[in-house]
Amino acid sequence: MALDSRSSVEINPGMGVPLDRILGLPIFSQSRVLAGSNGLGRMVTGVNIMEVPDIVNWVKPGQLLVTTGFAIRDNKEAQETLIPSLVQRGLAGICIKTRRYLVEVPPSMLYLADALDFPLVELPPDIGFADLIHDVLSAILQEQSAYLLQMLDAHSALMRIMIEGGGLQKIADTLATLVENTVCIVDLINDRGVYTCVDWQEAEVEALLTRVQEQLHPGEGMFLSQEDRKALVLEERTIGYFTMPLLVASECYGYICILETRRPLADSDIRILERLSVVAALEMARERSLREVEQRYANEFLNHLLSGRIEDEKLEIEHARKFGWDLTKNYVVALVWSAPPLKNRGKHLYNQEIRNRVLRELPAVMLAKGVQCLTGLRGEYLVVLVAMEEQGLNPRQVNELAKQKLRYAQEYLGWVFKGWQIRIGLGRFYPGIKGLQQSYQEAKQALRLGENIPAYQGLIAFNDLGIYRFIYARDRDQEVQNYLQETLGKLLEYDREKNTELIRTLQVFFQHHGNLKKVSEALFTHYNTILYRLERIKEISGFDLDSPEDRFNLEVALKLLSGCNK
Structure with a gap:
């Protein structure tokens, strides 16, 4: 030579x-x-x-x-x-x-x-x-011949995955076989993750992945080198790892992590990772597209339930089963309005992904607290249907129970929407599917009112709006009757059945501004009897005369009752 x-x-x-x-x-x-x-x-x-x-x-x-x-x-x-x-x-x-x-x-x-x-x-x-x-x-x-053979194997595996429609687990299995190391794939946009272990116990991989996530700071690029290798110490064993962000149009769909549990990665392994990462990103995008189509159909059905014409509830129940919804239960409607902080106003994809995450996670979060709910989107609102199957409660108790259930959602939303503005409007409970529409309208009215009144920021129930309800009610006469039933209904019924004078006692109580001595004199009744009647009013109605808000609602109700009787 x-x-x-x-x-x-x-x-x-x-x-x-x-x-x-x-x-x-x-x-x-x-x-x-x-x-x-x-x-x-x-x-x-x-x-x-x-x-x-x-x-x-x-x-x-x-x-x-x-x-x-x-x-x-x-x-x-x-x-x-x-x-x-x-x-x-x-x-x-x-x-x-x-x-x-x-x-x-x-x-x-x-x-x-x-x-x-x-x-x-x-x-x-x-x-x-x-x-x-x-x-x-x-x-x-x-070395190059071995690399080309390895790339050929990787290409063949990639083609099989694409042709056979293999999911993330198949991609993880294939990648682990090719690089002879443990592989974890985290899908951020679909909230899922898969892994394939090589020389590592499956029971321990979660702890290992958690440690990796604590140190994870994905870069902007889609290409790795040996300089991107990091290491962690777990149980006196040092393990190297590589993480590759899966970026599509500058949006991070997730990442692939290869843990060197068998051998150090070679440059050829990194090139294989780069090729299969494209397939993984496409699989994530495909899964999201399917989910978005399903969610779109579910939202359309939800919109039908909230504002469409309901003719046969049995048909609606059957239709709901296609989305995994059980409409044999009774629900109350809550609406969630949210707005991102100023720094995130232009990040439309990011903001929408957070809302989609809530749609997916909230039912499971609520179920862990013993509360069943259904979720969907309607315009700018996240719709939450909260199951209300408890028996023997008056409207006031139902309202308080619904608010108690929604506070679980409020806590979760505050964590996910950190830094966002959040308001929740709650309608009243009406049984059956047709009752959802009235509950929805009331939840929307509660939100609108809460937008202008600082005291109603956060969680506001239509049932708590007091006289504001008459301002926004579509049928004011019916709303007056509802209000009277909620506040004085049980007292009126008790007076009729027991031939007592609780309503009369309450009227005189307000006429004399709560002065019990004057109430006793006006009714020609012993002072202790007046005390007993007031205690019975509290027990039967659920309204506390020591509460300024309850006293106001009762006094308004008595004036409305007086007007209705004229």
């Missing part, structure tokens, strides 16, 4: 072999690393021979430079500038055959090689450059 004074040979500059593995070849058995041993991980992609002083003009990144030192043997300045120049050019290292032109490597070169972590290798005098180049290129070619 004839070589000129600046011969260079490369196969594929995009693929190489670490220098420490190259030096493990038999031809380097008599060679010594004199300096720069910290740089032995540099990748060798080719070989170049230096026998001219201006060699730096002809070298390429990744090359291993081989020389006898002839061009710099008497030039101290060239000796001192060679190493920094080669480092700047990105070479993998330099091999110097001594004892012919250079008796020994100059100390200045050794110092610079150590300082710059640039490997400097001393070759024995009897080594042939042609043999050295042949063996190095053969090693690189072998």
Whole structure:
């Protein structure tokens, strides 16, 4: 093999072999690393021979430079500038055959090689450059052949996944087989995750992944290198890992994490990860599209329930089962209005994803508290149908119970929508499917009122609006009757059945501004009897005369009752 004074040979500059593995070849058995041993991980992609002083003009990144030192043997300045120049050019290292032109490597070169972590290798005098180049290129070619076979296997696996429609678990299984390590895939947009263990117990992978997530700071790019490797210590064992964010149009769909539970990852493994990450991102997008279609149909059905024409409740119940909804139960309607902070106003995809997350998670969160609910979207509102199956409660008690259930949702929403403005409007309870429409209208009115009255910020129930209800009621006469029934209904019924005068006592109580002595005198009744009647009023109606709000509602109700009786 004839070589000129600046011969260079490369196969594929995009693929190489670490220098420490190259030096493990038999031809380097008599060679010594004199300096720069910290740089032995540099990748060798080719070989170049230096026998001219201006060699730096002809070298390429990744090359291993081989020389006898002839061009710099008497030039101290060239000796001192060679190493920094080669480092700047990105070479993998330099091999110097001594004892012919250079008796020994100059100390200045050794110092610079150590300082710059640039490997400097001393070759024995009897080594042939042609043999050295042949063996190095053969090693690189072998590495590239193995890489191409690995890429072919990865491509075939990728095609099978795409053709067969394999999900995330299939992708994780395939990737784990190819890279021979534990693989975790986290799908942020669909709130799911899968993993495949290699030399690791499945029972422990959750703890391992949690530790990784604590240190996770995905980068902006979709390409990794060995510099992206991180490590953590778990149970006295150090485990390296790589994380790749799955970015689609600058939106992070999730990430793939490879944990080195069997062996360190090679550059070829990282390239495989980059290829399969595209398939994983497509699978996540497909899953989200299916979910969005299902949610759109569910929202359309919900809109029908809240404002459409309900003719046959049995048909509606059957239709609801397609979405996993049980409409044989009774529900009360709550509406959630939310607005992102100013810094997030323009992040439409991000904001919508948070709302979609609430749609998915809220039913499970509520169920964990023993509350069943259904969720959907209607315009700008998140609709929450809260199951109300409790028996024997008056409207006031039902309202308080519904608010108590919604406080679980309020706590969760405050955590998810951190920094957002949130208001919840609650309608009154009406049995049956047709009752949802009235409850919905009232929840919407409660929200509108809460927007203007600071005291009603947060969670506001229509039943708590007091006289404001008459302002917004579509049928004011009916609303007056509802109000009277809620406040005085049980007292009126008790007076009729027991022939008592609780309503009359209450009227005189307000006429005399709560002065019990004057009430006793006006009714010609003993003081203790008045006390007893007031206690019975509290027990029967559920209204506390010591509460300013309850007293106001009762007094308004008595005035309305007086007007209705005229």
